[in-house]
Amino acid sequence: MDITQRLFTYSDAISLHVPGHHRYSIGSLQLPISHDMTEISGLDDYHHAEEVIADSQRRLARADEYEARYLVNGTTVGILSVIHAYKKKSHKKVAMMRNAHKSVFNALDLTGTEAIILPMTVSEKTQQYIGIGKLNPNAKWDEIGLAVLTYPNYFGETFDIRSAIDFFHQKGIEVLVDEAHGAHFDISPQFPSSSLNYQADYVVQSYHKTLPALTMGSVIHINHKSSLRREVDHYLSVLQTSSPSYLILSSLEQAHAFYRHYHDGVFHHKRQSLLHALRHFEVIEVQDPLKIMLRKTGYSGAELKQLLEQQEIYVELSNYDSVLLVLPLWHEGDTYPFDKLLLRLKRLQLEKRQPLNASQPLNVDEGFYSPVNEHYQTVTLAEGIGYRLYHALIPYPPGIPYVWPGEKLTEAHVKVLSSYQNVHGIIDGKITIIDER
Known part of the structure; x- marks a missing residue:
């Protein structure tokens, strides 16, 4: 299947991810192909x-x-x-x-x-x-x-x-x-x-x-x-x-x-309706009303993402224990399939589970970064534990390095990275570490 064919398979998908036009349903973009000049x-x-x-x-x-x-x-x-x-x-x-x-x-x-x-x-x-x-x-x-x-x-x-x-x-x-x-x-x-x-x-x-x-x-x-x-x-x-x-x-x-x-009246009304439809999740609200995180006790982020995708609802990302939604800037006259979204959310089947042993260690200390110019070698992710990285390991999205070049890879890092589907810096299961022999 080529790229064009693959894109057509998402014809009934509902977007809770970027870009902000959400499958051409927000705003009134006028972009005829004849304007490609x-x-x-x-x-x-x-x-x-x-x-x-x-x-x-x-x-x-x-x-x-x-x-x-x-x-x-x-x-x-x-x-x-x-x-x-x-x-x-x-x-x-x-x-x-x-x-x-x-x-x-x-x-x-x-x-x-x-x-x-x-x-x-x-x-x-x-x-x-x-x-x-x-x-x-x-x-x-x-x-x-x-x-x-x-x-x-x-x-x-x-x-x-x-x-x-x-x-x-x-x-x-x-x-x-x-x-x-x-x-x-x-x-x-x-x-x-x-x-x-x-x-x-x-x-x-x-x-x-x-x-x-x-x-x-x-x-x-x-x-x-x-x-x-x-x-x-x-x-x-x-x-x-x-x-x-x-x-x-x-x-x-x-x-x-x-x-x-823009006028935000429609947005806040629909957002409240969505929050009600998500009441079976743990809903995490932040300062930006466009962003919502969902958790469910005992579920990994990947599992939640999969359950939503089974209903053709696509989120921005999943991490260790949650998924991130990017809401549209709903407005009067938008064509976003909001009622269809609420209907599909009702179909979700979530069970009671025991809590996960969640762990996502983050380094908060001051540090120093210098472009790495040393020799490197390629090893498996597990083999890299205890060694300093040559290339960063970057879950994508969000595109933020989880382990930096020059930092030592730990077992805790590997556990978290294994929960992501796409990590830049891991190719065919291999990573690069600084050759310190």
């Missing part, structure tokens, strides 16, 4: 925008302090561009959170940049990294020029981003916020506040994750006071395709219009 007269040039694209990007700015650029290669390219620009002008280290996306590590490796790993806090609700732990104001902050912060985490939890940005700015450190999962923030007072309100220097948002835009469609917001404006713009052209998709650009423009005119 190139830089003909009147369409402007993405890499030298002076006309219609330039005008559209000016309207994209969410605050007077920022200019915005469409990203046609996803939030990843925004992160890569900022770190490349930073490395071009500075030889200082980067400070970063442990729940940084893999693109941050890739940028550090590509540029040969060392990083200080910030202490972390772990959420009592989700058992995931959530925010920054206590920082030492007397540490060697003069060795750092850029901080990379993840806000919100993948699971919709937020922390005091304002205080974090203020702390780093007081130390003369610019701040890049990976707000990939917060493109919809500030859409109404019932949703969390964006870091754009707190003078972050660079903010990247994955419009496609929660707003009705095509996959790969993202935005970078650059503060007018940031020191790397020109360099970031240069690397955005270096690292992105020279043939940008006008369909992606158009979808981003339409998603931004959706954001500007």
Whole structure:
């Protein structure tokens, strides 16, 4: 079966995952295939925008302090561009959170940049990294020029981003916020506040994750006071395709219009109906109303995911003991099959079970990351226990390294990783460890 045939097999699937258009049922995207065009007269040039694209990007700015650029290669390219620009002008280290996306590590490796790993806090609700732990104001902050912060985490939890940005700015450190999962923030007072309100220097948002835009469609917001404006713009052209998709650009423009005119009354009404239909689960609500986690005593995340998929309900991810739902931004006139979703949820058969011996150890300590340049060898996952990793082990989604390069693999790590269906860094059951012979 080829890709096209496989996609057609999901014709009756219900989406509780990204992208934010949820199978074309949210928003009113107008994207006829005839609009897949190139830089003909009147369409402007993405890499030298002076006309219609330039005008559209000016309207994209969410605050007077920022200019915005469409990203046609996803939030990843925004992160890569900022770190490349930073490395071009500075030889200082980067400070970063442990729940940084893999693109941050890739940028550090590509540029040969060392990083200080910030202490972390772990959420009592989700058992995931959530925010920054206590920082030492007397540490060697003069060795750092850029901080990379993840806000919100993948699971919709937020922390005091304002205080974090203020702390780093007081130390003369610019701040890049990976707000990939917060493109919809500030859409109404019932949703969390964006870091754009707190003078972050660079903010990247994955419009496609929660707003009705095509996959790969993202935005970078650059503060007018940031020191790397020109360099970031240069690397955005270096690292992105020279043939940008006008369909992606158009979808981003339409998603931004959706954001500007959204009313959340229908959303909250349907969300409450959904929570009632999920009453047989343990429902974990977080700061972002779009994200919901489900648990059931005695069930692994993989089992819950399978039960839902048997009803053709597809979730964002499963982990050791839970699944994550990404809700649509329901609105008046959407075509999302909500009644069908409730009907299928009623069909679920859940039994009483004994609790699992759940364990998901997370390292919250400060640390240090340096691009690994040593020799490596390939071993099985079990054989790697006790050895330092050469390549990170990254459950995908969410794309956040669970064990970093240079860290020792433990039995507890292996137990958790075995609960994921897709782990980057494991190929045919093998991983790479640093050859320390």
